[in-house]
Amino acid sequence: xxxxxxxxxxxxxxxxxxxxxxxxxxxxxxxxxxxxxxxxxxxxxxxxxxxxxxxxxxxxxxxxxxxxxxxxxxxxxxxxxxxxxxxxxxxxxxxxxxxxxxxxxxxxxxxxxxxxxxxxxxxxxxxxxxxxxxxxxxxxxxxxxxxxxxxxxxxxxxxxxxxxxxxxxxxxxxxxxxxxxxxxxxxxxxxxxxxxxxxxxxxxxxxxxxxxxxxxxxxxxxxxxxxxxxxxxxxxxxxxxxxxxxxxxxxxxxxxxxxxxxxxxxxxxxxxxxxxxxxxxxxxxxxxxxxxxxxxxxxxxxxxxxxxxxxxxxxxxxxxxxxxxxxxxxxxxxxxxxxxxxxxxxxxxxxxxxxxxxxxxxxxxxxxxxxxxxxxxxxxxxxxxxxxxxxxxxxxxxxxxxxxxxxxxxxxxxxxxxxxxxxxxxxxxxxxxxxxxxxxxxxxxxxxxxxxxxxxxxxxxxxxxxxxxxxxxxxxxxxxxxxxxxxxxxxxxxxxxxxxxxxxxxxxxxxxxxxxxxxxxxxxxxxxxxxxxxxxxxxxxxxxxxxxxxxxxxxxxxxxxxxxxxxxxxxxxxxxxxxxx
Numbered sequence: 001x002x003x004x005x006x007x008x009x010x011x012x013x014x015x016x017x018x019x020x021x022x023x024x025x026x027x028x029x030x031x032x033x034x035x036x037x038x039x040x041x042x043x044x045x046x047x048x049x050x051x052x053x054x055x056x057x058x059x060x061x062x063x064x065x066x067x068x069x070x071x072x073x074x075x076x077x078x079x080x081x082x083x084x085x086x087x088x089x090x091x092x093x094x095x096x097x098x099x100x101x102x103x104x105x106x107x108x109x110x111x112x113x114x115x116x117x118x119x120x121x122x123x124x125x126x127x128x129x130x131x132x133x134x135x136x137x138x139x140x141x142x143x144x145x146x147x148x149x150x151x152x153x154x155x156x157x158x159x160x161x162x163x164x165x166x167x168x169x170x171x172x173x174x175x176x177x178x179x180x181x182x183x184x185x186x187x188x189x190x191x192x193x194x195x196x197x198x199x200x201x202x203x204x205x206x207x208x209x210x211x212x213x214x215x216x217x218x219x220x221x222x223x224x225x226x227x228x229x230x231x232x233x234x235x236x237x238x239x240x241x242x243x244x245x246x247x248x249x250x251x252x253x254x255x256x257x258x259x260x261x262x263x264x265x266x267x268x269x270x271x272x273x274x275x276x277x278x279x280x281x282x283x284x285x286x287x288x289x290x291x292x293x294x295x296x297x298x299x300x301x302x303x304x305x306x307x308x309x310x311x312x313x314x315x316x317x318x319x320x321x322x323x324x325x326x327x328x329x330x331x332x333x334x335x336x337x338x339x340x341x342x343x344x345x346x347x348x349x350x351x352x353x354x355x356x357x358x359x360x361x362x363x364x365x366x367x368x369x370x371x372x373x374x375x376x377x378x379x380x381x382x383x384x385x386x387x388x389x390x391x392x393x394x395x396x397x398x399x400x401x402x403x404x405x406x407x408x409x410x411x412x413x414x415x416x417x418x419x420x421x422x423x424x425x426x427x428x429x430x431x432x433x434x435x436x437x438x439x440x441x442x443x444x445x446x447x448x449x450x451x452x453x454x455x456x457x458x459x460x461x462x463x464x465x466x467x468x469x470x471x472x473x474x475x476x477x478x479x480x481x482x483x484x485x486x487x488x489x490x491x492x493x494x495x496x497x498x499x500x501x502x503x504x505x506x507x508x509x510x511x512x513x514x515x516x517x518x519x520x521x522x523x524x525x526x527x528x529x530x531x532x533x534x535x536x537x538x539x540x541x542x543x544x545x546x547x548x549x550x551x552x553x554x555x556x557x558x559x560x561x562x563x564x565x566x567x568x569x570x571x572x573x574x575x576x577x578x579x580x581x
Contacts, residue, residue: 040079041230043069044099047084048173050198051254052104052122055084064254065103068121071246072237086172088152094222100230105222106154110161116228118221118235119370121247122255126155126217127193127210129181136211137188142166145187148177154217155190175199182208194255232371239384332399339392347385354378413544416567417456419485419497420445426463427483430471437471440480449485450566452497454544459564462537462548466501466560469534473505473558480504488563495566496546502559508552516550 045053045065056062061082073080083099084090093099095114106124107117128137137145143165149156151170159166171177174191181189182205189196193213200208221234241247280302357374360367366375427434427443434441452459470481481503488496508516517538534548541548544564552558 040081041073041101042099043080043082043101043103044090044093045082045084045103046087046090046173048175049087049104049192049195050202051194053084064122064250067250067254068238068241068247069103071241071250072234075240076233076237078233087150088172091152094224097224100223100227101234102222104219107218107220108154108157110157111154111222114225115222116225116231117218118231118238120218120220121238122219122251124217124219125193125213126190126215127196128212128214129178129189129191129196129208130187130211131181131184132207132209134187134211138212139164139214142188142190146185148180148186148189150174150177150191153191155215158215159190175203178205178208179203228368228371232368235371243387332395336392336395336399339388340396343385343389343392347382347389350381350385413454413458415456416451416453417459419449419452419459419499419564422456422459423463423483423485423499426460426467429460430464430467433468433471434481437474437477438479438481439477442480442482444482444484446484446486449487450495450497450568452544452564453567454564455540458540458543462540462562463499463501465534465537466499466562469560470501470503470505470558473503473507475506479557487566495568496563497566498564499562500559502557504557507554507556507558508550509554513550513552517548 045061047053047055049063051063053061053063053065061084066082069080069082072078082103085093090099090102091105094102102115104122105111105115105117107120111117128139128142130136142159145166146169147159147166148169148171149159151172156168156170158164159168169180169186171180174195177189177191178196178199180186188211189208193210196210199205221231221238223231238247241250357369357378361374361378366373368374369377369381423443423445467481467483474481481501483502484500486498486500488498490496517534538548541562541564546562546564549561549563550558551561
């Protein structure tokens with residue numbers, strides 16, 4: 001649909017738009033740098049649009065947009081004053097010049113005639129909400145219906161511009177729209193998805209549900225048309241935050257929890273299961289009192305029943321997870337494949353444009369590209385495209401890990417591999433993480449290690465997971481990591497090729513050590529841990545008929561050991577296990 005970054009527009013057409021935005025400024029002379037004013041920059045927003053922006057209980061601006069704006073002001077060294085009010089009024093203030101910037105505005109072609117937009121700092125999904133039990137509709141199905149929208153919102157603009165034929169009821173806030181719908185007024189509400197989810201929970205509106213998600217929109221900073229110098233500051237600040245990782249921290253803090261909403265409530269199921277188990281135990285206790293002679297038999301059978309029940313539940317969860325992963329992988333692979341396909345093409349297009357842009361630069365002097373000086377961005381743009389391509393490839397690898405977790409046992413295990421070479425390659429891949437984590441990194445490779453039969457990429461994945469876990473366990477760069485390979489011979493004379501990854505980090509309690517390979521168990525949840533890395537690693541080692549063990553004490557560091565059977569497992573009677581090094 002015109003003017004929106006939907007699922008298809010987010011593919012090939014959005015990149016063509018990006019090329020136009022990059023090349024078009026070359027036709028005009030470069031603008032002079034912005035003269036810094038002593039007056040603060042007035043940044044506007046909606047006073048009740050959580051979690052993006054809202055007035056908190058202390059009467060202060062808060063939310064994702066607010067924290068992002070303050071972070072940009074900090075890195076760019078500019079003074080800002082944030083002013084929140086009714087959205088339609090704030091939009092008029094920007095158009096009239098009463099405020100300088102809107103910190104969150106959805107992009108459309110029609111709006112671009114009046115305002116200039118920064119690169120998006122979020123993608124906002126719009127949803128059609130209905131009362132529970134009412135029929136689901138798409139946008140075309142809104143014709144003749146009474147639809148509640150926020151006054152001045154992108155959805156009101158869209159329905160008017162495209163003559164959908166709905167009877168519009170504009171209100172001041174998303175909350176007003178949802179309350180009105182919940183109270184029986186109107187047929188549908190067309191609002192942003194995350195704020196709607198937030199508000200339905202906060203206001204206890206349990207009788208309305210989303211029935212369609214027709215649009216995905218670019219959402220970023222907006223200024224009055226032609227105010228490119230001011231927009232350039234916010235665009236540059238946003239780029240800095242993204243490159244330093246601070247943007248992702250702010251995004252995860254405010255929007256991550258709501259994006260994860262809708263997952264199955266395993267915790268509630270666990271509580272119900274615990275209550276049921278408690279009732280069963282009470283019944284069993286009564287039976288014990290009535291008949292002491294049957295106590296041991298009843299307890300034994302009850303324990304076996306509970307274990308079987310947990311195994312069935314776990315098996316069902318894993319089967320459901322396999323189906324879920326397959327669907328999620330498909331949904332993620334589609335857009336990431338577009339990125340992997342289009343980014344190299346966009347990079348080649350830019351390379352082809354360089355000759356023309358350089359000629360313009362040498363003839364007319366410096367000019368702006370996307371609000372930034374061409375002389376500065378000439379070499380930065382290829383790096384940005386490479387980083388985006390690398391990020392897309394990382395998404396593909398993460399999806400691959402999830403698929404590996406759901407279908408362990410499908411890989412070919414017929415390669416003859418050198419563990420020393422595999423470890424060396426894995427360390428090279430995570431070298432940047434190692435340098436950030438420690439100043440003391442030591443490797444010791446035993447010469448002439450026996451070869452191992454298996455899958456090189458799978459074993460490399462195990463090594464990477466163990467090294468990254470060791471890096472995350474360190475509390476300062478003065479603590480070290482030691483990696484060594486060696487051979488071990490068991491009592492039966494079988495040779496094992498071993499890898500140890502030892503860190504001097506925080507260590508683990510015994511109960512944690514026993515659970516580190518459980519799926520989704522992690523002590524790093526607040527830092528983005530998924531609890532899949534060691535679970536996947538344990539599965540891969542098991543596929544190779546090996547073992548993965550952990551030795552750890554709180555405050556004393558952790559040693560992870562991988563033992564894999566040598567390709568020629570029998571060592572001969574003269575070989576003895578090596579002494580610890």
